[in-house]
Amino acid sequence: MPVAPEREVEVFRIRYLTLVVSGLAALLLQTVLPVVIPIAGLMDFPLVITVYFTLIRQNKIFGIALGTGLGLMQDALSHGYLGLFGMSKAVVGYLAAAAAMRFNFETLFARCVVTGALVIIHDLCMAGLQHALLDSPPPFLPLERASAVLFNVALALILFPLLDRFR
Amino acid sequence: MTFDPNSPETAAPAQAVARDGPNVQAFIAHHRAAFILAAVLVAQLLLLSLQITRNHDVRLIRVWAVAAVDPFQRSLRGITEVSVGAWRTYRGLLHAQQENQELRIQLASAQSQLQQLSEQAAESGRLRTMLEFKNQLPFQTVAAEVIASSPGENSNAIFIDKGLDAGLASDLAVITPEGIIGKTIAVFSRSAQVLLLTDPSSGVGVMLEKTRVQGVLKGDRQSLCLIRYIMNDVPISPGEAVLSSGLDQIFPKGLRVGTVVEASVGNIYKNVEVKPAADLSRLETVLVVLKPNSNEQQASNTRP
Numbered sequence: 001m002p003v004a005p006e007r008e009v010e011v012f013r014i015r016y017l018t019l020v021v022s023g024l025a026a027l028l029l030q031t032v033l034p035v036v037i038p039i040a041g042l043m044d045f046p047l048v049i050t051v052y053f054t055l056i057r058q059n060k061i062f063g064i065a066l067g068t069g070l071g072l073m074q075d076a077l078s079h080g081y082l083g084l085f086g087m088s089k090a091v092v093g094y095l096a097a098a099a100a101m102r103f104n105f106e107t108l109f110a111r112c113v114v115t116g117a118l119v120i121i122h123d124l125c126m127a128g129l130q131h132a133l134l135d136s137p138p139p140f141l142p143l144e145r146a147s148a149v150l151f152n153v154a155l156a157l158i159l160f161p162l163l164d165r166f167r
Numbered sequence: 168m169t170f171d172p173n174s175p176e177t178a179a180p181a182q183a184v185a186r187d188g189p190n191v192q193a194f195i196a197h198h199r200a201a202f203i204l205a206a207v208l209v210a211q212l213l214l215l216s217l218q219i220t221r222n223h224d225v226r227l228i229r230v231w232a233v234a235a236v237d238p239f240q241r242s243l244r245g246i247t248e249v250s251v252g253a254w255r256t257y258r259g260l261l262h263a264q265q266e267n268q269e270l271r272i273q274l275a276s277a278q279s280q281l282q283q284l285s286e287q288a289a290e291s292g293r294l295r296t297m298l299e300f301k302n303q304l305p306f307q308t309v310a311a312e313v314i315a316s317s318p319g320e321n322s323n324a325i326f327i328d329k330g331l332d333a334g335l336a337s338d339l340a341v342i343t344p345e346g347i348i349g350k351t352i353a354v355f356s357r358s359a360q361v362l363l364l365t366d367p368s369s370g371v372g373v374m375l376e377k378t379r380v381q382g383v384l385k386g387d388r389q390s391l392c393l394i395r396y397i398m399n400d401v402p403i404s405p406g407e408a409v410l411s412s413g414l415d416q417i418f419p420k421g422l423r424v425g426t427v428v429e430a431s432v433g434n435i436y437k438n439v440e441v442k443p444a445a446d447l448s449r450l451e452t453v454l455v456v457l458k459p460n461s462n463e464q465q466a467s468n469t470r471p
Contacts, residue, residue, distance in 0.1 A: 060200030060201075060203075060204070061199070061200050061203055064200065064203055064204050064207055068207050068211070072211075081215050081218045081219055082211075082214050082215070082218060083211035083212065083214045083215040083218075084215065086207075086211045086214075087207075087208050087211045087212065087215075090204060090207050090208060090211070091204070091208070094200065094201075094204045097200070129215075133215055133216075133219055133227065134219065135221055
């Protein structure tokens, strides 16, 4: 992952239709797929979508807005409290944009690495918020979370080339 | 997306900022995304706090509000209590200081009054004793106050406030209820000088109470006196009382003079040390024994 602070920033324009459809599809898959395939519950489609579009757009405010929007919708569709996913994904969007402005993520490998790192950060944010705010926070299972990182990286390996076709 | 203060886009705001003084706006513009992230997080945190409940369904925002305000309330209450306490302590100290000053004045006054009363009581007792002693005596006496002592280390004498006007004359016995103290040697119109027993030039005819052996009491410049002319074979024991013999024609017979302190064998006569019965260093009121002729003369003078 080469450092290129003085590189020419290559910012891609995003088709908003692609963004909206991808977001809605991610939310839909996040709610439906675990019912059919339980292990798919380890995957976080909105998170991967947030990371992808923020890396492409390279805009912190965009990353915050996208992460917050998808996270809040994910909260709304779940039975949890409104704001847990929203806050975590807002942080992920901000960090993804900051990283994209500083490093070159043109290669798929670099994107997968940053995706894995951001999944870990997302998990840490969630766990931290739950432990700080909830009376009885869910237990933190390191093995499960490690599996989630791998699954989400694998998801990124599949989704990122697919989404690249629409930019 | 990085902030460059030299770029054309930021030149105008930079000039405005320069006019404004502190570079706050440039800082905000540079970290705009971070501020937005913070605002978004705070907003969602508030949203969460409205949903989450703790401790018997108390909403988290209320818990946080109380937790946020409580330290200030406690601090304010602590500051108030400390301030009120300090003010009360200050006022109490002021009051205590004034009260202390008043009490000190009252104490000084009370001590002075007590000392005066004590002095008066002591004087009253002394005078009562003196009056009783005077009434018991079979001869005429005149009471006198000691007003001074004679200057000089070799002089054991005092001055009393009675003199010729009171019928005093030279060689009159001066006594107290405790015992004899000396004799008048110089008499003035309103005062007289009294030679004490302890003066070396003093001489008093004395006798021992038990053996009735007689001698002459002489002064020794110290607080003790010596009895001369008592033979070595006369048994004398310490503690034996010494009385006036009356042979000197000055001191009436039988008055207490002192107590034998020590008696040792000398060349011919015994060396007998006597401690005067009266405390010669603390004389205040004394009685001067008038001679019979003086008494008659005084009586004739007082008759119209």
